[in-house]
Amino acid sequence: MKIHEYQAKELLAKFGVPTPKGKVATTVDEAVKIAQDLMCWPLVVKAQVHAGGRGKAGGVKVVKDMEALKAAAEFILNLTIKGIKVRKVLVEPGVDIKKEIYLGVILDRATQRPVVMACAEGGVEIEELAVTNPDAILKLGLPPTYGFRPHHTREIASFLGIPATALKSFNAICNGLIQSFYAVDASLAEINPLAILGNGEALACDAKFNFDENALYKHPDVEALRDDGEEEPLEVVAREKKLNYVKLEGQIGCIVNGAGLAMGTMDIVKHFGGEPANFLDIGGGAKAEQVADALQLITSDKAVNTIFFNIFGGIVRCDLVAQGILDALQKLPDFNVPIVIRLSGTNEEKARAMLQGTALTIAATMAEGAQKAVAISKR
């Protein structure tokens, strides 16, 4: 789950991290009101959108007077960045940046612990830098037993060469960032850039969080930050129906039980020259209601012209799954997208017999099913 920059900064502020005193606006009038309250120039107007590359897209503007602010807010609120319409802007005081630093914490899968990443060259893509100049990045693993301790902050500050004037505020930023990472079960928390200002202080100028979805149940306050308007609408519907769905750009809708097999199904469709329209894992049960939800979800993507059911019946018997699909189709009398179905495993012959004489195209194997689906899709 992603949150906006302004939400990330509010979260960090609760942990004592100094951030610019900005506010978020959804209209030009609101932006003007915020500017009047802040009473300082220059101001920065920043698009709040769940897409990278907003700077290049013109989503960040520095303005020196009210006319420029209005124009900037108007422009940015009409932008669409990587397919997502900008609906909010953050208006905050511009600051005098002398030096930019990167500071982040990730949950590192390879070492099974949180790792702090720090780099004296901020404002850059850390992934790129990790490839081009890995020695410029400090990677400090936090011990799984006792976690984050004061000496870690000293090591990070020393590596970055933080000037004496900025140490107090840098320490507040570093401590607050790492404590917040643990407190909200983040999978990533980063400040980029962390700025050393002309007045010698340190300030968190931009921030980003990703969260461990498995731990969201512990944090209703974090869950409340979710902004459905920023997400693919079909994925929002899928989440409400408790379906594991990711939209892709193809024409063959895939309905599969199990995440690994669902990925394998997308791949085999592509292997035979088709384009998968989605990832969808309906879980082990494949009950009629779930199947009906899945069919409706997939076909509300108008690009879909064929559906490929790929079900491995293990504990769940294939005949029960077949019955679930037939029941689901009865609930949807107007359904007219061609369906290819492959059921393997327990009671597969019985299941195939049940589906004989229906409009469904039956396949015996995953490869055959994928080939048939691709052929129908291209007709």
Added chain:
Amino acid sequence: MAILVDDNTRLLIQGITGREGQFHGGQMKAYGTKVVAGVTPGKGGQTTLEDVPVFNTVREAVLATACNTSIIYVPAPFAADAALEAMEAGIKTVIIITEGVPTLEMMTVYHEARRLGVNLVGPNCPGVITPGKAKCGIMPGHIHKPGRVGVISRSGTLTYEIVWELTRAGIGQSSCVGIGGDPIVGTTHLDALKLFNADPETDLVILIGEIGGNNEELAAEWAKANMKKPVIGFIAGLTAPPGKRMGHAGAIISGGAGTAQEKLRVLNDCGIKTAERPDQVPGMVKLALGLA
């Protein structure tokens, strides 16, 4: 022999009176697994699944039944604690089936398992089966067949698909380990590969991977220098978009890392032949073992 579970396994089910514990407990028992005890706090003293005694704590279960392996079906908020309880009580093989365990909690469980020398499998996994001897998990037992091919995989149904292809081609399995789809899992591809390499009852290993992390790559690099047996790979998620979680919590391409393309490249560089489709696996196994 085989790996992790066999006919010496004396299984404890944590969460035995819950819906999953009851259903899969019955299935494991029917397969022939020695299910000797269950734990559900507050239900100690009862008997379930015909003759399995239920205890309030793992320590009581260990004392009374000498159970040596635990399988965990308890809900996600309590699963990490259940694993710690089992390890503290001296159990040396712990399998967490539960999906949705918070990652920071799993971090603690992972490192504690390493410290205590516990074989931890999962979470969010189908479990481990040694066909004909013991089924400790949620996989359908009857699709398996005793034999000499080891299988390692992060996912459930994709593994069943490949195992079913093997069985239908007459190729049996020594053990099949579902290591789980989360970012932090107790047994990695590498750990399982080492166990199979040392197992005299395994002749070849099938390594099934998917997008996210670099677990498959680490296993491949180790295999290049150390593996005495052929390894055949399959990687799912060539068509997965970056930044999206594909069902499994760990199946995500982040910052350009963890793509299926990269994993296939590393596997091939390390001399591991990879299948493009699941149905190609049996033929490749026969070829590698000189059976074709």
